[in-house]
Amino acid sequence: MASLRILCQVELPSGTLRFWDGSGGPFIDVDGEIYRACVLTEDALAQIEAAINAEAFTLTLVLSGVDAATSDKVWADYQAGTIVGSTFRILLQKCDEYEQPVGSPIIKFTGTVSNLNFVDQASDNGIKSTIQVDVANRFTLRNVTNGAVLSDVDQRARAMVLNPSAPDDRFCERIPGLKDRTIRWPNW
Structure with missing residues (x-):
């Protein structure tokens, strides 16, 4: 076995x-x-x-x-x-x-x-x-040593170092726009 x-x-x-x-x-x-x-x-x-x-x-x-x-x-x-x-x-x-x-x-x-x-x-x-x-x-990747969350500038710089072939990381700038959206699930 x-x-x-x-x-x-x-x-x-x-x-x-x-x-x-x-x-x-x-x-x-x-x-x-x-x-x-x-x-x-x-x-x-x-x-x-x-x-x-x-x-x-x-x-x-x-x-x-x-x-x-x-x-x-x-x-x-x-x-x-x-x-x-x-x-x-x-x-x-x-x-x-x-x-x-x-x-x-x-x-x-x-x-x-x-x-x-x-x-x-x-x-x-x-x-x-x-x-x-x-x-x-x-x-x-999104956390720093003191437990704080990375800023948009920090996240972009870190993403470029860790994955240089990827497109620009725009995660931080897109998140605030999601607060006014409503998730509907399931949609019958």
Whole structure:
């Protein structure tokens, strides 16, 4: 029976980090890339599904069980202030009945890291690191850091940078004209 693996890939300045949702040893895809095991929270699948379907504009994932070397690498980038803006991808990998990868993974979501939080818990068994990653996708274009909405001029400038081949973005100037319109549905 075939199965799917959820893979996460983060392009940090210090290198690419790869995780797969599950427990056990590393997962090696058909290209030879090694994905380390991590555990996503229970509601992560629903959030991933919403992000893939373009229903969510910010995806918050909590990665637990991250090994010390990976955590140290992420911490160094965090201290250097280079984490925000890093590319984050979620991929789906088909596996055969022996849990071996079939074909290349399919990219289902691409965003940029907008925030990162560390939570370390010490116990008799050692230190357990948990990393909370907030990932923003293209649907955050209308918001700025302080939560305000972009002005018409800001929106046009940002649209030109993000999609230079598209026509001029006139969204902001058209919205005020819609306030006096009445939507009639259904129209029998």
